[in-house]
Amino acid sequence: MAAKAEAGLFDSIFLADQLALGDDIVSGPRTGLEPVTMLAALATGTKRIGLIATASTTYTEPFNLARQFASIDHISGGRVGWNIVTSWLATAAGNYGGDKPVSHADRYARGEEFMTVVKALWESWAEDAILDDRAAGVYARPGAIKRIDHQGDFYQVAGPLNVPRGPQGRPVLVQAGSSETGRDFAARHAEAIFTAQMEKATAQTFYKDLKARVTAAGRSVDQALILPGLSPLIAGTEAEAARLADELGTLTDPEVGRKRMSARFGGHDFSHLPLDKPLSVEDFPDPETIQAARSRTEVIVGLVRREKPTLRELLAMLAGARGHHVFAGTPEQVADLMVDWFEDGAADGFNIMPPILPSMLEIFTAEVVPILRARGLFRSEYEGETLRDHYGLNQP
């Protein structure tokens, strides 16, 4: 799949993650290999495409994470990105010594200090640290590799990192938090921001808000790219696309979806709701009461408020793309939607989530990309070598 995305000249691929097995493993292979090792393996199997993996600041030692990502940046020739997450699943906490998840505020306080540590580690080797003068027997310049001596509330890390500075200086930093705290975190640190937006209006509001926060944080808005998810179901005609969407909907199991939605809403019981009656906002707990991944629940409740779907319809919408924008149409319609969002201040680019793999990735590459290219909005070949090059990001 990575090779297909590379053949299609995508900027990058992205691996999500979850630190515990879900109950729904009985119904489907909803688990993958561990993303960091997977990324290292894909670095050998690809040449130009960017490689982004999710890793948690909550249950990883900063020295280990900084070191593994620096290694992959070397292995891939400067193509690695890190999707920074804080872990909120209670089942994940159970795999790391906790009997309950870390609170939202604590997760972000720890995450903030984690960023200070890993950034310092990635900067602990000066750019010209390696001299490699073999005749003189000198490998590194004395003084060009420095301890970081971090002493904080959560972490004490001496450093320096024991891996030389990578080709990108540090991985491209990606983030997807959408709460108030999450947006401020993204504004301070993220160079690419993934976001789930089910419609253009909310995407525009999010875009404007986040760019304002980036400016307030003293950063340039073109160094924090906003990339909403988009799950395009593509067919030759609008009618055929609609038929395909219906067919996918009938393949979902509403009882599996009901359980997943319950987990998303902090264990709220949805078992009494009939499948085929229009939902109302009162059927859901107030998103304000949700400790974890609150913003995704706000997206869902917003959709219920606007569109009043039945539970069956809602679960079908959430089944594949899980709260991201789902769109069924012709290649022209998909391209039009992307251009519209891009030109109208809703997106700097997209995280394409093909609803069927690999076929919908192949169709997107073959049918949608040429339209975007004809409009001057998609490359004809890779121009740079690194993920920073592909995204137009500065070297730290």
Add this chain to the structure above:
Amino acid sequence: MAAKAEAGLFDSIFLADQLALGDDIVSGPRTGLEPVTMLAALATGTKRIGLIATASTTYTEPFNLARQFASIDHISGGRVGWNIVTSWLATAAGNYGGDKPVSHADRYARGEEFMTVVKALWESWAEDAILDDRAAGVYARPGAIKRIDHQGDFYQVAGPLNVPRGPQGRPVLVQAGSSETGRDFAARHAEAIFTAQMEKATAQTFYKDLKARVTAAGRSVDQALILPGLSPLIAGTEAEAARLADELGTLTDPEVGRKRMSARFGGHDFSHLPLDKPLSVEDFPDPETIQAARSRTEVIVGLVRREKPTLRELLAMLAGARGHHVFAGTPEQVADLMVDWFEDGAADGFNIMPPILPSMLEIFTAEVVPILRARGLFRSEYEGETLRDHYGLNQP
């Protein structure tokens, strides 16, 4: 290098590790990429050779380690091995929140419980857990994936692992501890044992002792392979090999070696010792007083007792192979030494540490391997697919 070792039909390659940068980085590139990510990358670049990496039980979460190694076992098609280490460097402790290293006893107590947790995680998916019945919408057999609910002194881990059981059931477990505690740990857990032995007599004593411990632990001796390190300097004639050894010796910097030896002996000051006077045992601290990697210091003191080298000579001997057996000779002499150790109860195989890479690896493969093969002691092609196959180890 991995591809060259694979072309030479080696069982496996092995990546050592250290969780902190040494001061001697100024003198040479004594740091590599992070071994676990490196192994994942090598899994894509090779097809049959086993892949072993060092990872520490002291500064890693067991859930993260179990998951990453299970992933690489899948990525490599069953070729992964884990060299289990406990971390003793004070500088490593400083990178993980500690102001002093964990004591020897605590490291092993924690390591023992770590093994219980990761073995349980690797067994949390039954062999027939995946049904993948797409027509019925059933991926995993209900009840075939079980929580582990580990509650111990150091770790609380609920499980199950969120990666399916790997092709080898679990990674091949490798260990190199040589203290009393370390040997008992190896006897209980290790399927391959790396060891530094500078002469055949001590290797035989170690071999006999460890196999007895394996039997006492209720395991079969052929499931715990003893693999001493061997650093062979190979040339067409004995005189040429000796000349090469001298040349390598003159390329070492004794002042760098002096500092390294000081670090090895817990910071003991060797700065007053003249370079060219024969050493005596009194020049060294009692190995019994060394908290960390004590067995390697015993090897060095034993060598001083037997051979009374000058400091310059000792440092040259330790410079490349760091306490492992160094041998300079013709291909026939190297093969004879290996056969002698193998037949005389000193080794089940060897961890070959070529003193110059890649040239000495190429010469070993081209010149020594055919002699071993002619004596019926080396394969002509890979017969199995997994590292367990190559080593003749049972599937857990």
